Amino acid sequence: MKTQNKNITYDALVIGAGIAGGEAALNLANTGFKVLLVEKDDSVGGKMILLSKVFPTLDCSACITTPKFSEIARHPNITLFTGSQVSNIKKHGENNFTATIHKKPRYVHVEDCTACQKCEQVCPVNVKDQYQYNLVGRKAAYIPFSICSPKAAVIDIDNCTLCGACERACPTNCIDFTMEEEVYDLQVKTIVLSTGFKLFDPLKMPRYGYGVYKNVVTSMQMERLIAPTRPFNNVLRPGDGKMPDKIAYVLCTGSRDVTVGNPICSQICCMYSIKQAQLLMGALPMADVTIYYLNIRSFGKGFEEFYEQAKGMGVNFVKGKIGKITEKENGSLILRYEDINSGKLKEAEHDLVVLSVGALPNNEAKGLFADNLQLDRFNFVDQVELMTSPAKTNIDGVFVAGTASAPMDIPDTILSAGSASSEAISYLMKENAPQPPKSGVKVGQFSGC
């Protein structure tokens, strides 16, 4: 790429604009620091903006995230880069980091786009919609999702046929196929890592039939089915569009399981499954919902009450891990499990199965750094002073927020982001204060020896 590198300087770099990064960026910006918030995706909001409601309050998730993200988008101290990736972070001394940012072309001038969707209407390409977790399709010229921010079209250049229909249809001429990748050389004083987590891919457990049996879905797909911005405007099973009567939740899919390489508890699945069960009982009053669990871990504030509430509403809780799932001709599914309370092997038929997939580390975090970022033994970002300063990483001046450090729920993520931003602020404030003399070699100072 011939593009000239542009030099930019900020006080703080926040990597990842999910709820953790957004919260940290707002805290930093409200204190008066100039923040660059970088998001790999084409919209901010991370996973939370796609959720239906949040536990244990059952608040609407979109109603919490959207005001926050429009505040971020309009904040004078925050610069937002979407579709951009950070790399090559280097520390040269205290309050002195450099990094490279690659901003990939969106092929749409965001400031001119009115999100009229005319490009979407004319685009002839249909591909799976990743924001609806493949439940429906989208076009190659598309608005990521209805409440995305920035709300502007994107051209999915990998799937685009370059037919030019969108360009001709656009009333504001904002589509521009001549856009190129922009590269920025960034100088920054502190960094907050909020790279989030990855969901477990149930294709790794063929015995649950995900990807083969159409009525086996992931919990994230169920989130979409019951969200206010849901694709079908109703809860329908993907196999045949039938309204499900008997829904099963398979907990610990990809968590607490050494055979898939994730021995730890994901901390959120019990509660989000209980939440979805409650929402389903509202959406489908006649449906039976059964949750197959190993142990219900309702450890947070108000969680146990939330669990009891689900039981009171008639959600059926069965202790036992699902061994295998088989499909019947009519698309319903047979779940084989041992009912631990009776010690007997049982089989149950359900017409929709939701795999409560676990949270895995986002292993991209380490690759952003030219220096060595320390990970813990489960490949989350290591919290070197877990008890005294939980936001600290092994690199002084780099702080971790949210699920980049461990699986956690939204209340904990907000707390963690608050901790990371206040640590970052105090690190920034030390800039003008005299530095205490330090013994030993500073990171990166004598790298040539």
Add this chain to the structure above:
Amino acid sequence: MATINPKFGKNLKKYGGFNFNACYNCGNCTAICSISTKDSSFPREMVRYSVLGVEDEIITSTKPWECYYCGECSTHCPQDANPGELMMSLRRWLTAKYDWTGLSGLFYKYLPATILAMLAVLAGVILFANRAEWNLESMLHFGHLFEMIAIATVFAVILAPNLVRMWYFTIIKAGVKVPLKTYLTALNDLLVHMFTQKRAKDCDDNHFRWLEHLILVFAYLALLFTTVFLNWFGTENLFVIILGYVESALIFIITVDFVKDRIQKKKALAKKSQPSDWFFVIWLLLMGLTAFLVRLFIDINILESNKWMYLFHLMVLAQWALIIVPFGKWTHFLYRSFAMYFVKIKSMKSGVKVKK
């Protein structure tokens, strides 16, 4: 009331069980097992009993014998607690418990004891050869006689009483009361399971192994019959001679494949071989091989100048008949089929009393 033996787990480790304390009680093993049923659910129950050390529940149970070790439970165990290997070690433990002499337990737990016994038999064979003044004719004669006597004695003195003990534990101690007639009507099941191991066929992806095992069992029993009753080494009958060759070759070929599996350790059931497993499969292999060679040496007329071949065969045979058959893994042939027999008896009489 159930008695708990906290040392049970430690003891079981000597029989090959390991890491079963990691079990977090999810039941995945039972759910994934293709032969576990609503009425007989395992292995999680056995894992729990082992962790707690509820010996009474284990000794009265036939469930360890109902498992044919396809290894699916261990492969998919989320805690790597190896339920499949636990069931295997319970079978070894039960074998030791059924054995009234206590030698089974000794041999399973202490490898040197097995080696010493093996050496003692070797010494006996040499002593015998010495007594026979290394005369091939009389060695062959007494060797044949020994086979018959050994089989009868081992069965009458060791195996039959052990089977009675097994019956006592699994039926009487378990509080099952059935009329005598039931024993007769269930007999059919005993024979079917003894000669077909048909339950093992239900283990997923295990059909080839089941077939191999089936052929091995038949070849072994047929070779036993051919050598003992048809006097394979002495006969002139061409049909019997060829029959013996085929049987011993089959034994050799199949056991080579089994040994290969245990060395490669690809399948779950072949991953954790205990000395008793090695002895069983290698001695069976040697039996096939040496029997084949002895008859070959007779046919090409070189046994007279190679008496060591027959002595080697006799040693393998004696060690097999005196150690591995009564006290080793061979007994699973009886216990498995009798376990299925007892299961059938229990199922025919629904009057299983509430356990103490």
